[in-house]
Amino acid sequence: MKTFQEFGLEPTILRAITEMGFEESTPIQEKTIPLAMEGRDLIGQAQTGTGKTAAFGIPLIHKINMKEERISALIMCPTRELAIQVAEEIEKLGRFKGIRSLPIYGGQDIVKQIRALKKKPQIIIGTPGRLLDHINRKTIKLDDVQTVVLDEADEMLDMGFMDDIQSILKLVPEERHTMLFSATMPTNIQKLAQQFLRNPEHVSVIPKQVSAPLIDQAYIELHEKQKFEALSRLIDMEAPDLAIIFGRTKRRVDELAEALQKRGYAAEGLHGDLSQNQRDNVMRKFRDGSIDVLVATDVAARGLDVSGVTHVINFDLPQDPESYVHRIGRTGRAGKEGTAWTFVTPREIDHLHFIEKVTRHKINKKPLPSLAEAIEGKQKMTAERILDVLQNDTQAEFKGLAIQMLEQYDSVNLLAAAMKLLTGDKKETNIELTPEDPIRARKKKFDVRSSGRRVGGGYGSSSGSGDRRQGGGYSSGAGSSSSSNSRYPRKDSRDYGSNREGGSSSSSRNREYGSNNSGNRDRSRAPRKSEDTLVNK
Numbered sequence: 001m002k003t004f005q006e007f008g009l010e011p012t013i014l015r016a017i018t019e020m021g022f023e024e025s026t027p028i029q030e031k032t033i034p035l036a037m038e039g040r041d042l043i044g045q046a047q048t049g050t051g052k053t054a055a056f057g058i059p060l061i062h063k064i065n066m067k068e069e070r071i072s073a074l075i076m077c078p079t080r081e082l083a084i085q086v087a088e089e090i091e092k093l094g095r096f097k098g099i100r101s102l103p104i105y106g107g108q109d110i111v112k113q114i115r116a117l118k119k120k121p122q123i124i125i126g127t128p129g130r131l132l133d134h135i136n137r138k139t140i141k142l143d144d145v146q147t148v149v150l151d152e153a154d155e156m157l158d159m160g161f162m163d164d165i166q167s168i169l170k171l172v173p174e175e176r177h178t179m180l181f182s183a184t185m186p187t188n189i190q191k192l193a194q195q196f197l198r199n200p201e202h203v204s205v206i207p208k209q210v211s212a213p214l215i216d217q218a219y220i221e222l223h224e225k226q227k228f229e230a231l232s233r234l235i236d237m238e239a240p241d242l243a244i245i246f247g248r249t250k251r252r253v254d255e256l257a258e259a260l261q262k263r264g265y266a267a268e269g270l271h272g273d274l275s276q277n278q279r280d281n282v283m284r285k286f287r288d289g290s291i292d293v294l295v296a297t298d299v300a301a302r303g304l305d306v307s308g309v310t311h312v313i314n315f316d317l318p319q320d321p322e323s324y325v326h327r328i329g330r331t332g333r334a335g336k337e338g339t340a341w342t343f344v345t346p347r348e349i350d351h352l353h354f355i356e357k358v359t360r361h362k363i364n365k366k367p368l369p370s371l372a373e374a375i376e377g378k379q380k381m382t383a384e385r386i387l388d389v390l391q392n393d394t395q396a397e398f399k400g401l402a403i404q405m406l407e408q409y410d411s412v413n414l415l416a417a418a419m420k421l422l423t424g425d426k427k428e429t430n431i432e433l434t435p436e437d438p439i440r441a442r443k444k445k446f447d448v449r450s451s452g453r454r455v456g457g458g459y460g461s462s463s464g465s466g467d468r469r470q471g472g473g474y475s476s477g478a479g480s481s482s483s484s485n486s487r488y489p490r491k492d493s494r495d496y497g498s499n500r501e502g503g504s505s506s507s508s509r510n511r512e513y514g515s516n517n518s519g520n521r522d523r524s525r526a527p528r529k530s531e532d533t534l535v536n537k
């Protein structure tokens with residue numbers, strides 16, 4: 001792998017990279033940075049958690065002319081959380097160069113944004129709806145933009161942002177540099193690419209060889225009614241540092257977060273019906289560890305990078321293989337290992353196999369965690385906590401009393417009693433969740449190579465064939481036999497509302513779907529990739 005010194009980057013950027021702790025480039029960075037520095041349009045595809053943000057961020061910052069007082073680069077993202085996160089990474093990368101960047105997203109006070117825009121940022125990172133709102137108000141002008149990046153381009157299309165993206169890109173000079181990134185690439189991306197990219201280079205890093213997978217994937221077959229008990233046992237057994245639990249709907253997320261809290265877990269929910277303040281709060285708490293379980297809809301499936309996420313649990317099976325890939329990709333990032341569990345009801349087994357086929361990854365079946373395993377897990381946690389205190393040597397003030405007690409009582413019994421207290425009794429609150437409909441397999445064409453499997457090789461291993469063959473594989477009718485998509489539940493009940501960024505309430509184009517709308521997708525805008533493939537041509 002190349003070191004960053006070899007790219008001929010400005011010293012200020014190299015300094016920032018070093019401060020961020022990046023030692024060598026990841027495969028996608030190694031491939032895209034030189035091309036992007038030359039100004040080549042490109043479609044970048046690489047697995048989750050392999051540094052795509054810096055892959056576009058570094059060359060973009062390198063190219064910014066600091067004398068420029070107008071917006072020179074525009075990055076579009078599908079969700080607010082992602083816009084905030086990408087803006088933070090850009091800010092870190094551009095710190096020593098003195099880059100001014102600004103996230104622009106719905107749900108935040110527009111007046112505040114307008115004020116911030118007066119400081120003349122060179123880079124804007126935004127969600128399409130709010131961007132358009134500013135464009136209409138003439139508070140954002142794009143006629144000096146030289147570089148455009150579409151992060152999670154396929155998801156933005158999927159969410160129906162095509163029109164918005166088109167309107168925005170029409171206002172950017174044609175002489176520009178455009179880059180498009182995601183871990184998965186359906187064919188409708190080709191349409192966008194043809195329209196907006198000039199002779200793009202496809203840069204894909206999908207390892208041919210399955211090396212040691214960084215995400216350990218397993219599933220548990222169970223009935224809807226057993227899910228909650230299984231979840232709490234699983235959390236006890238596995239004792240995650242940080243876990244993200246995905247639920248299918250906002251209602252599910254609310255109920256689940258509340259149920260977990262009742263059982264004594266530090267959990268909170270994230271979905272599009274929350275106010276932006278609430279969303280920010282939940283994310284902040286999760287990032288700083290004041291909660292260790294984030295329960296979320298697919299609003300958190302894409303791009304989010306929270307270090308320390310050891311577990312992803314699909315409480316409900318995701319609708320699409322892409323969604324599965326992105327969801328589990330919230331763990332096993334930046335060369336770390338992670339574990340992904342998926343709950344599958346008997347009627348959903350077909351769909352699970354479909355996901356396995358498309359992602360070309362076998363998901364191992366595991367038994368329901370037993371009560372004994374859960375208890376053992378909790379006890380181990382307690383033991384670890386005790387040993388932590390011991391290691392940090394912070395128990396001095398208890399020593400006197402400990403000596404006294406040990407004179408009177410048996411040491412094993414004493415420690416066991418203390419552990420029992422520390423572990424706490426399991427709160428046997430009875431939990432009833434509203435059942436969700438099962439997801440069933442539907443006929444769909446995919447290209448397995450573009451499924452973005454996380455099969456290691458993201459960091460340092462010899463991955464990255466970079467070939468652009470159209471992958472063979474499961475291009476025909478995986479899944480069950482129906483040919484009518486309408487038979488199957490679409491993502492209608494999913495949390496698209498949250499993702500659909502809107503303008504402010506004063507905008508005539510009030511598209512703030514996140515708050516009062518039920519969150520159903522507006523399907524007239526963009527059909528879900530029904531017959532699409534994930535082909536990476």
Ligand SMILES: Nc1ncnc2c1ncn2[C@@H]1O[C@H](COP(=O)(O)OP(=O)(O)OP(=O)(O)O)[C@@H](O)[C@H]1O
Pocket residue numbers: 021022023024025026029046047048049050051052053054182183302303304305329330333334
């Ligand atoms: N060269 C590097 N060395 C070490 N860490 C890196 C390097 N590049 C990026 N990272 C870190 O890796 C993590 C994942 O990066 P990033 O969020 O850009 O992944 P991604 O490929 O965009 O994933 P996703 O498909 O989920 O959006 C981040 O914490 C980032 O700071």
Ligand SMILES: [Mg+2]
Pocket residue numbers: 052053151303
């Ligand atoms: Mg990303």
